[in-house]
Amino acid sequence: RGYYGSPNISTSLIGEGSWDEKKNRLCIVACRIYDASSSLEKSHVGDCTTRLSLRFPAILSIRNTSTIVGEIWSVKPRNESGFFDRVQFRYGGRIQLQGLKYEYMQMDKVKKSCPMKNPRNSSNRGQYPCGYSPDMRFRLWVIELSKGIIGWGSLDPLAVGDQQYQRFPFLLLSSSSKPNNPGVESDSNSGLLNISYKISITLSSSKLDGGLNPVNDSSNESLRTKIRISAEGVYDIATGSLCMVGCRHLRSGDKSFSSDSMDCEILVKISFPPLNSDMRSKIKGSIQSMREKTDPLFFKPLQFSGRSDYRSRIMEPIVITDFETRSIWRMGFDLIMGQIIFQLLGTLLLLCQLYSSRYNNTVPTTLRQSIFPSEEIPLIGDR
Known part of the structure; x- marks a missing residue:
């Protein structure tokens, strides 16, 4: 890849x-x-x-x-x-490596572009997803008023604090799954958490802003434009507000830029609805350029919404205070066993097929590909 x-x-x-x-x-x-x-x-x-x-x-x-x-x-x-x-x-896919750290490089720009209000009362906490939960990962749809949905994509957390984001934190109950140093949270008293994301968007509109249009354009390429953004910023647990500075990977087809060039003048804002809100509530967000309108890399703001059917509804957090707040997730035994049985059944079927291949010389490709849709159906049911 x-x-x-x-x-x-x-x-x-x-x-x-x-x-x-x-x-x-x-x-x-x-x-x-x-x-x-x-x-x-x-x-x-x-x-x-x-x-x-x-x-x-x-x-x-x-x-x-x-x-x-x-x-x-x-x-x-x-x-x-x-x-x-x-x-x-x-x-850059989802792979958990022990000891992997994340270093923030744009936090000075985040402080200027994302002014934070006064600390909230601690009684307001718990209404929004915590930074370590699977709820922070979601799919999005880019919406334009005159055209409707013009694109789609996903937002995947890369790191929370300086620790790599754990996709299933409740399966890793050791201290390695949660921050273990006081520098992780920028302000633990106000509920502010440093976080980084990988954003992937595919735009289907054939009429994009100059800053998003590929330089070496063709009739086929102009129908779909892929945008990759790495972003880092601050998440306010008390209000569900996330503000980040992003760096867009510029297309290597642009001869005026190298393959490693980035546009780091991008602001990403996201608002999560409360956990107790209606299931139809959406995550709202925007991606906008901080450049001047005359700049060739400037583009009009992209408005998007995401699915907010929180999986935290089936989990009960148990808060433990030991120099810092930690969450141990508890979920239904039937849900866990159902997914484990599914994985074991797939393993047995695959072993049977591999055994039979010694005599039939072939393994049915369709069955082999359908046994383990692990990226689509993870242990807890990836929504």
């Missing part, structure tokens, strides 16, 4: 390597597996001229949100068949 260049690599590899603890890097010598698609018995290994390097950054930031950075290359002579140039790739 996130290839640079236009590689055309379609092969199966097996390899072995060594781990460099000082550099947090895994170096692998890989060999091609031939005839892997026909039968496991007929497949064989050969051509061990592929090299793979995987690095796991210890610190994430608004400019570097990739949990895995790597490259793959061939050590063959350039004029020999099977040679390919060095290819860089990144992976």
Whole structure:
């Protein structure tokens, strides 16, 4: 995911390597597996001229949100068949790495762009989702009054405080799942929490602002424009208000910018409805440029709404005070067991299919892909 260049690599590899603890890097010598698609018995290994390097950054930031950075290359002579140039790739998906930290870089700009009001009374707390709950992750729809829905996307928390966001915090009851140092919350007395997000949006409108239009435009590209924004800011637990400064990844097709260039003059504001509000209540938000209208990267504000059917309704938080507030989530036993049984059933079916493949030489692709929709149906039912 996130290839640079236009590689055309379609092969199966097996390899072995060594781990460099000082550099947090895994170096692998890989060999091609031939005839892997026909039968496991007929497949064989050969051509061990592929090299793979995987690095796991210890610190994430608004400019570097990739949990895995790597490259793959061939050590063959350039004029020999099977040679390919060095290819860089990144992976920024949901992967939990122990000890991974997040470093905030735009908080001075956040303080200027997101003025906070006086601290609220502590009795108002608990009406909005806490920063560690799954409710902070949601899908969005970009709305324009004259055109209706013109885009869609998602907002995924990257870090809460300096700790990587845990997708299922109630399954990690150790202190590692919650902040363990006083620097995590910017102001624990007022309920302000530092938080960072990854925002992905696809706009379907063919008439976008100049700041959002791809420079190398074509009739096909103009129908859909993908926008990736990394953002960090402050979440007010007492009011459900989130204000962040964002950095937009500029398209590599723009020859005037490098592939690592970013536009960090973006303001993101989000308002969460109370937990006890009507189920039809929506998360409201906006993404706007802080540049002058004459700037080529300026774009008109994007208004969006998100789904707010909070999963916290089926969970009961138990608050424990030990130098800081912690939440231990308790949920229905039947819901947990139902999902566990689903996963076990899928495992058994897959093992049966793999066993039968030794005699039938094939594994039904449709069944194999339908057994584990893990990204679509996680343990607690990803809504």
